[in-house]
Amino acid sequence: MNIGIVINTITFEARELINTAAKYFPDVKIELFKNDDFKFDITDDNGFKTDVDVFLQRSISMTRAVYTSFILEGYGYRVVSSHDTLSITEDKLKMTSHLKRHHVPTPRTMIAFTKETAMDAIHDLEYPVIIKPVSGSWGRLVAMLENDRAATAVLEDREELGTVYHKIYYLQDFVHKPGRSVDQYIDGDTVGRDIRAFVIGDEVASAMYRYEVPNDFRSNVTLGGRAEAYHITPELENIALKAARAVKGEIVGVDLMESDKGLVVVEVNGSPQFQGIMKSTGINIPKRILEYIIRTTKR
Ligand SMILES: Nc1ncnc2c1ncn2[C@@H]1O[C@H](COP(=O)(O)OP(=O)(O)O)[C@@H](O)[C@H]1O
Ligand SMILES: [Mg+2]
Structure with missing residues (x-):
């Protein structure tokens, strides 16, 4: 072959x-x-x-x-x-909509196209709110908005400095991760984590926790998030495979968070890297x- x-x-x-x-x-x-x-x-x-x-x-x-x-x-x-x-998967707006259409649990997410409607949506969601570019990766420009002052500043930056895609406002409920309160973020004492599941065909080949970067709420490995093996549970397997199917994915990385209502999918990566997950779980992903x-x- x-x-x-x-x-x-x-x-x-x-x-x-x-x-x-x-x-x-x-x-x-x-x-x-x-x-x-x-x-x-x-x-x-x-x-x-x-x-x-x-x-x-x-x-x-x-x-x-x-x-x-x-x-x-x-x-x-x-x-x-x-x-x-x-x-x-390259477009978070489309990705979240596909997940929703396939009944995959996701954080509540709102879209707006102007700074004014974006501010209204932020108030509908309640602080803290996460804002993300619709297209991007490695945690870039994913920001936490904690009050009107921060939100106004970020929206104005996007409006003045951004490309047309940065003005598609993707706003999301902040997921309170286990062992975490918002005050701890402000204090800079971080312990929160996400889960990355690596799907190959009809199986979750391996999964890992990704712990947050110090003084940040993000846990992307590329930003310095620490990885650790995760024991695959039936709940994780079920949701991760459903998320992969929702984007017609065969080899994808599914990012999940442990919310107080169970696992939610924050994103599906259509071209997942596998250095971090190989190191932390010992699974031979390329094989x-x-x-x-x-x-x-x-x-
Ligand atoms: N709704 C959310 N609540 C809490 N943390 C979040 C939320 N969305 C993203 N994060 C954190 O930010 C990181 C980057 O967000 P993500 O949507 O995965 O964007 P990217 O495609 O840039 O990796 C995630 O791995 C997670 O740690
Ligand atoms: Mg991600």
């Missing part, structure tokens, strides 16, 4: 997939496709020819990932993650990915 990996640059994930294929799957040939080198005639059915059986999409640039998955699928190739999954891809791809 020939597996193509679409990349911008060689990441930890791409390297691990190549090394794992060499070690465990001698019949698999891996070919790298740098999206910088692509040139497509999208008006010609034969505009792109290769003997690759399936593509793994690992571009760091989400915009390029969405487009190259779309184009390759147009030529008849299977791509994981698909254009459908990536175009839903599981390759097994899944080989099992589910027709030659």
